[in-house]
Amino acid sequence: MIKKISTLALTLMLCASCVSKKLYTELEDKNANLKMENRSLSDELEQLSKSNNRLNNDLEQLQSAYEKAVAERDKLQTDYKAAESNLANLKASYKALEENSSAAIAANSQKNRELLAQLEAKEQALAAENARLETLKKELENRSQRVAELENVIAAKDANMRKLKNAISKALTNFEGKGLTVEQRNGKVYVSMENKLLFESGSWYVGAQGKQAVKQLGSVLADNPEIAILIEGHTDNVPYKGNAQLSGNWDLSTKRATAIVNILRENPSINPENLTAAGRGEYAPIATNETAEGRAKNRRIEVILTPKLDEISKLLNEI
Template sequence: MLLAGGLLVSCASKKDLEAALAKQQETKELLDTATVKLNACLSDEKASQARLEALKDQIANLKNSNSALLNNQGELVTLSTQGSRNLERSLESIREKDLQIKSLNDAITKKDSVTLALVTSLKSSLGNLQDEDINVNVEKGVVYISISDKLLFSSGSDRINNNAKVVLGKVAKVVNDKPEIDIMVEGHTDNQPISSAKFSDNWALSTARATAVTRVLQEEFSVAPERMTAAGRSYYIPVASNDTAEGRSKNRRTRIVVLPKLDQFFDMVEKGMEEAKENAKKETEMNKN
């Protein structure tokens, strides 16, 4: 019985041992499987961490790029705004210059119209006289009335002939009808020397003749003296050669110069320039709206 019991115990222990060994093997396999999975998880974790870091770097780069783009956009907006303002100022300046040129042209046209009307009035009033006695012409926008010496004076004299006063009366009427003009009376001689008890030279003779004409215009035809200037030019501004009698006859003359009132003309121009500036600003504001 003792022997049989020992055998039974021996058989039972062997079975338990085999079972324990089998369980150990199974546990080892499970451990190996878990280890493999753990290693795989650790590897995946490292890869994920690397991707995370890469994404963080990418996000940082995108933030920097976005910030740079925003800054550039701000600069572009600033540049665009400044450029727009500069363009507006340039366009306004161009409009102003165009309007100023137009205003100046209008002023010149108006002045030319006044000059043409004056010439027409003078020629109409003096039209019955011969060209060799009196001539009306325009040079560089200035009106000149040239009266021959033989019509006005005797040789070497500053006394006006009575028949010449008819001519001066017609000139005076035109001058009186146009208060916006002034005149300068110029005396001209030829280059032949003169020396008399009354006149020492051609300067004295030409000045005396110019003064005589202004005095007649004032005293006999009521031309305001403040509108007249008397000037002696002697023989220094000839219109013909003094080498011939015919030429000297042309040079002996009295010339009435119609003086434009430049202050009025420039006032008109200045007013036009100011209006052009204001109109350019208004036009710019209208275009903005």
Template sequence: MKKIVYLAACLLLLSSCVSKKKYLLAENGRLDGLERERILKEELTNSNNTISQLTARLNDLLRDTAEMGSDIRSYKQLLNSNLSENEKLNSFLQEKMLLLDERERTINDLQNMINAQNERVQALLNSVQDALMGFNSDELSVKLKDGKVYVAMSDKLLFESGSARVDKRGKEALAKLAEVLNKQNDIDVFIEGHTDTKPINTVQFKDNWDLSVIRATSVVRILTKDYGVNPLQIQPSGRGEYMPVADNETTEGRAKNRRTEIIMAPKLDKLFQMLNQ
């Protein structure tokens, strides 16, 4: 009986030991699963956090990339704009350089023409002075003024007092002058009659206007008809008493004012044409 009880107790104890062992094993297994689950959840949470961080970083990078792309496009546009402006400036500069070159050529051409004109005027002055060398200073004077040659002949040389008829001595002077004029095809000749302030009223002349105009016309008629000066290059006019060169209150002054001026001026047609281009 004792053996039976002892055996039964041993079996019970053994059975109890086996069950406890199984329980511990089962309990350990359950705990390991919970731990793994906890670890997995923690790793999942960490992964989610990491993904969130990466997503945020990616969004930041995308935003920065978009801004950078916008800046690059702006810079490209600005660069293209600057290039366009530079091209425009270069084109404008080249145009102005060409215009400047053209202006410089025109200025040089004008300067050459003016120099040539001055040389012709000086040569004309020399020719007139040489031709009229035999006449006294109280009979006529020759001078250069404003690019023109002026020959002032006194009425003492050309006319009697109150007359428009040219006398012999005056015709000699006009003949000498005509020799010079006939060699000059590129000049204009202006004949101007001048008087003093003493009034005149005769059958032939109503006033000094009449006297100055008719005296100028008489000189033109002699130059053209008697000495062959081209009528197309000569023009008469009367100035009356209104362009004095001396004081009309003195005898000497009035004598200087009673004169006929022959003005020779080179034609300026070519200069005017160049200036109007």
């Protein structure tokens, strides 16, 4: 009887090992895909920022061209008035000379014709310049409107992210001083939780206090469906010597990030399509690994919240 029970236990252990290996492989593939998607989103955000700078430069160039065109128009108007004055003087001279000399009259007539031709040419040039100035003005107005719309959208998203950051800080007030920080930078909100709040050493099982913090964070994220949620796992540089199923710190950080994703997925109001889990291992430290305090800060989970950029992309395509 004891022999049968031992055989059954051995069989169950072998089956569990196979399932864990399969799960690990799936998570590893998913992690690679999600990291590529994260890099793509970061590149897109950087590209949008460059486009915004380029549009501002274009706007300045258009403004300069507009001011130059105004100056040229004013010069043409001055020349036009001077030509009119010369014409009036020549007409007066023509009237005086008309009584004295037919030759002088003929010469003045030729001059009058030349001046009239010059005046007509200047009128045409002034009309063309006014038309060009009006076109530049309309283009400047259109570009200014698009840039203003883009800036308003960006400002609105920044305001929404500030509101989100404040809501998260309020929801997680009970965890202040326990290895949790919330900050906003580069248009994103970063929620950092040290491992002492979430995991035991070498484990990816989330404790009761950590699970409560993640669920309270999830209650805020559920009210913000337009936010992309990236969960990054980080470790220190001490080689991992725990579970033989893991190859090292990178695997451990990935499993920890996935554990946080699984807790957030328990909230049915959070769209799984908004969630991304990624392991960074020891390669993105925020403190030195030479001290125990620094290593503790490096062992963390970072939840990075990014606004979706569909509306900004649409405005850029319209410009």
